[in-house]
Amino acid sequence: MTIISSHAVDVGIGDLWVRLHTTSAEFAATMAARFAGFMGQVETPDYEFTITLVPPAPEERQEDDVQVWREGSLWRMTRNDFTASWDPVARRGQAEMLLSPYSLDSLLRIVHTVMLAQEGSMLMHASSAIRNGRAYVFTGVSGAGKTTISRLAPTDVHLLTDEMSFIRRTSSGYHAYGTPFAGELARPGENIHAPLAGIFLLAQGPENRIDTLTPQEAVRGLMGNILFFAKDPQLSAAVFDAAIALANAVPVQRLTFLPDQRVWDLIGNTQ
């Protein structure tokens, strides 16, 4: 009889727990290293994934596009480095992927986008931080200054991420959570959360200034930065509604800033 040992790793991001199963001790160690600070043990995870490792294809596919689609009751996801399916009712999925933390990162982000949309929550291309017990999200296109504003944060600011913010709608309002998803800063955020007090669309300019936005501008700004992949009408409408609800509940403003620390004088600097 062949006994194949199984490893299970619980990863919790944004209070959403996934149990990852693998038969590879090496991959379990890779996951543990990748998600250090976001590991734990829960009795019942929110969902489970069984990961099967596959060797790199002899001729790697050139396209790097993520494809996500609904097939019956399953979601299917594919990229050049993984294929996966996920059953949202059973809350179980399986994936074949390369032994790479980046592949797993991407898979988790995709599954989270699907799960979060159903509850009006989201992942957003944004840095975020907590100051004086309140969270602030800084979003914008690549180069707008997400990492820059994180680097400029004073010592009383707790960074949640400089790359991918996790925003959950709860019975007590919106909260921003720390994530292990790092950008140029190359370090994970703190695994803490706080009520979301403001969202800033970043622009670099000649002065530090905050401008109000119309509701339409706010929704456009959010929609341009919320992470979602599926071209599924129901899911897209849910994401659209989530952006509208968020813009109604939390101030969304444009933050123009000079790349120096004085910009933080404008942000959450009151008890």
Add this chain to the structure above:
Amino acid sequence: MTSPMYILRSPNIAARRIGGELMLMASSNASLYSLNDTAALLWDAADGNTPLDVIVGTLCAQFDVSQDVAYTDACEVVEQLAANGILQLSHAPFQTEGSTS
């Protein structure tokens, strides 16, 4: 005599009113569109079974504008919306839920 034109809201478009403005999102590519008042009225009326000239006639009764001018403008608007995949155009009524033909 030209045949009547029928307009139908495309599926896979999510429409929401935000700050008094109609905003649409296409699920195929997440493109967002803001419709002006005229386009929004046409979107609301695009049931697939009411001819465009009848829709325009109803609008003319509400606004001080001639039928000919309004129809020409409406044709231009619906063609733009169709070009962006927001409306479907046809010279025959669409078979929609609740249509009698």
